[in-house]
Amino acid sequence: xxxxxxxxxxxxxxxxxxxxxxxxxxxxxxxxxxxxxxxxxxxxxxxxxxxxxxxxxxxxxxxxxxxxxxxxxxxxxxxxxxxxxxxxxxxxxxxxxxxxxxxxxxxxxxxxxxxxxxxxxxxxxxxxxxxxxxxxxxxxxxxxxxxxxxxxxxxxxxxxxxxxxxxxxxxxxxxxxxxxxxxxxxxxxxxxxxxxxxxxxxxxxxxxxxxxxxxxxxxxxxxxxxxxxxxxxxxxxxxxxxxxxxxxxxxxxxxxxxxxxxxx
Amino acid sequence: xxxxxxxxxxxxxxxxxxxxxxxxxxxxxxxxxxxxxxxxxxxxxxxxxxxxxxxxxxxxxxxxxxxxxxxxxxxxxxxxxxxxxxxxxxxxxxxxxxxxxxxxxxxxxxxxxxxxxxxxxxxxxxxxxxxxxxxxxxxxxxxxxxxxxxxxxxxxxxxxxxxxxxxxxxxxxxxxxxxxxxxxxxxxxxxxxxxxxxxxxxxxxxxxxxxxxxxxxxxxxxxxxxxxxxxxxxxxxxxxxxxxxxxxxxxxxxxxxxxxxxxxxxxxxxxxxxxxxxxxxxxxxxxxxxxxxxxxxxxxxxxxxxxxxxxxxxx
Numbered sequence: 252x253x254x255x256x257x258x259x260x261x262x263x264x265x266x267x268x269x270x271x272x273x274x275x276x277x278x279x280x281x282x283x284x285x286x287x288x289x290x291x292x293x294x295x296x297x298x299x300x301x302x303x304x305x306x307x308x309x310x311x312x313x314x315x316x317x318x319x320x321x322x323x324x325x326x327x328x329x330x331x332x333x334x335x336x337x338x339x340x341x342x343x344x345x346x347x348x349x350x351x352x353x354x355x356x357x358x359x360x361x362x363x364x365x366x367x368x369x370x371x372x373x374x375x376x377x378x379x380x381x382x383x384x385x386x387x388x389x390x391x392x393x394x395x396x397x398x399x400x401x402x403x404x405x406x407x408x409x410x411x412x413x414x415x416x417x418x419x420x421x422x423x424x425x426x427x428x429x430x431x432x433x434x435x436x437x438x439x440x441x442x443x444x445x446x447x448x449x450x451x452x453x454x455x456x457x458x459x460x461x462x463x464x465x466x467x468x469x470x471x472x473x474x475x476x477x478x479x480x481x482x483x484x485x486x487x488x489x490x491x492x493x494x495x496x497x498x499x500x501x502x503x504x505x506x507x508x509x510x511x512x513x514x515x
Numbered sequence: 516x517x518x519x520x521x522x523x524x525x526x527x528x529x530x531x532x533x534x535x536x537x538x539x540x541x542x543x544x545x546x547x548x549x550x551x552x553x554x555x556x557x558x559x560x561x562x563x564x565x566x567x568x569x570x571x572x573x574x575x576x577x578x579x580x581x582x583x584x585x586x587x588x589x590x591x592x593x594x595x596x597x598x599x600x601x602x603x604x605x606x607x608x609x610x611x612x613x614x615x616x617x618x619x620x621x622x623x624x625x626x627x628x629x630x631x632x633x634x635x636x637x638x639x640x641x642x643x644x645x646x647x648x649x650x651x652x653x654x655x656x657x658x659x660x661x662x663x664x665x666x667x668x669x670x671x672x673x674x675x676x677x678x679x680x681x682x683x684x685x686x687x688x689x690x691x692x693x694x695x696x697x698x699x700x701x702x703x704x705x706x707x708x709x710x711x712x713x714x715x716x717x718x719x720x721x722x723x724x725x726x727x728x729x730x731x732x733x734x735x736x737x738x739x740x741x742x743x744x745x746x747x748x749x750x751x752x753x754x755x756x757x758x759x760x761x762x763x764x765x766x767x768x769x770x771x772x773x774x775x776x777x778x779x780x781x782x783x784x785x786x787x788x789x790x791x792x793x794x795x796x797x798x799x800x801x802x803x804x805x806x807x808x809x810x811x812x813x814x815x816x817x818x819x820x821x822x823x824x825x826x827x828x829x830x
Contacts, residue, residue, distance in 0.1 A: 336727070343723055
């Protein structure tokens with residue numbers, strides 16, 4: 252992380268309250284601060300319901316914070332932008348467009364010609380093993396394939412920050428590893444940073460430069476762990492084994508706390 | 516958007532195919548399978564109707580159905596020539612010219628049916644286009660929506676029949692009041708349906724578009740419009756029969772010539788053969804309309820998982 256480069260994402264004392272003033276008022280995030288440096292891959296771990304998705308939606312500009320500020324490349328995030336594309340937990344492809352039309356939708360909006368869109372979509376889809384099905388409609392694909400197409404769609408915009416919300420949950424283990432590899436390659440090529448939410452510790456260990464653990468609701472950062480191993484990583488290396496043990500303990504602790512709070 | 520369609524793009528295949536190499540093979544096979552399914556369905560339809568007719572004929576043979584009141588199919592269908600004369604209402608102004616007698620009966624039936632069908636289709640098309648445009652506009656410009664939608668909600672529950680005097684005040688007699696009535700019967704309902712369909716578009720669809728940098732205009736035309744079309748087709752098809760009823764009603768009051776006048780004639784003339792002949796005719800027309808609609812739907816909504824074209828009721 253170089254000092255001159257503006258941070259890809261900077262959250263300063265961010266809080267988010269859902270339906271304020273109503274009986275269903277929920278404090279999803281409170282006083283949360285984090286940085287994502289230029290080309291940095293940051294994984295966020297936390298028990299389910301801790302506000303991971305809320306944090307990502309704030310970063311994508313789909314929601315506005317109740318407190319604090321969210322900055323991307325030094326500028327306040329006012330709304331969604333192709334420079335910060337997010338992949339949801341479900342693929343969300345448009346059923347009326349073919350796979351390649353879906354993947355190149357962002358280019359279509361910019362007025363890129365059909366042939367050019369087709370070519371760039373083909374290049375990206377080939378990386379994700381989807382070139383043979385690029386002319387088909389999404390509903391003819393398995394959920395895992397659809398999710399890969401959704402990731403390809405987000406990457407095609409060459410975002411400065413790629414935001415991933417548990418995107419590999421629908422994929423099997425082998426496919427997950429391949430996707431992680433492709434994702435790393437492509438992100439390296441496009442010089443983008445990645446903000447990844449997951450509850451899979453191994454996924455975070457394999458991918459991230461830094462791992463942040465969130466507390467139970469209202470979410471804030473509890474622990475930060477830097478992983479300096481070279482990629483591709485051997486998850487059984489002593490350093491990573493120790494890191495996993497540490498993370499498992501912290502997350503287990505938070506999950507217990509969340510459970511007790513829900514009981515109370 | 517520049518569309519370079521001259522460039523060969525082999526991968527565009529709007530029809531959902533199974534294999535990765537989607538050439539003409541699976542496409543042709545799919546079309547063949549579809550025709551077969553259609554044939555099978557048609558056979559069942561004919562069998563169903565035939566069975567119904569058979570029971571009727573058997574009741575006549577057994578002396579249970581009085582042929583004067585409940586003439587069996589072979590009686591009222593054989594009487595086609597005599598009954599079709601009544602359809603000359605659409606040419607009534609020609610009676611004095613002696614031309615009517617010279618016309619073949621089938622032509623009289625056809626011209627009457629065409630007159631009514633044209634009105635139904637015109638009213639339907641106008642209502643659909645107007646409702647879609649105004650619905651999109653009401654959500655695109657919130658001020659416009661706030662100014663218009665309460666009035667629409669207020670007028671929607673008013674029975675279409677109530678509008679008949681208005682139709683006559685404005686359009687007098689002829690085709691126009693019938694078209695207007697069909698339009699009124701469908702427009703308010705379809706407009707409200709369009710708006711509720713727009714509101715029901717899944718949020719992630721819109722969020723993806725926003726993240727990809729879509730303008731509001733692009734979101735409405737490229738995401739909202741295709742997303743609401745399936746729902747609108749359902750509404751349109753459900754209201755197809757209502758459109759027919761309204762058109763027949765207007766014609767029966769004598770405002771316009773057409774099938775509705777024959778229905779009126781049937782009621783006044785106490786002619787059972789004509790009654791059943793008209794019922795069969797309306798049934799066939801309704802069936803054909805529904806079929807035509809499904810074909811259009813299949814074209815427009817090729818991307819739906821079921822292949823588009825909605826569900827057959829007679830599955």
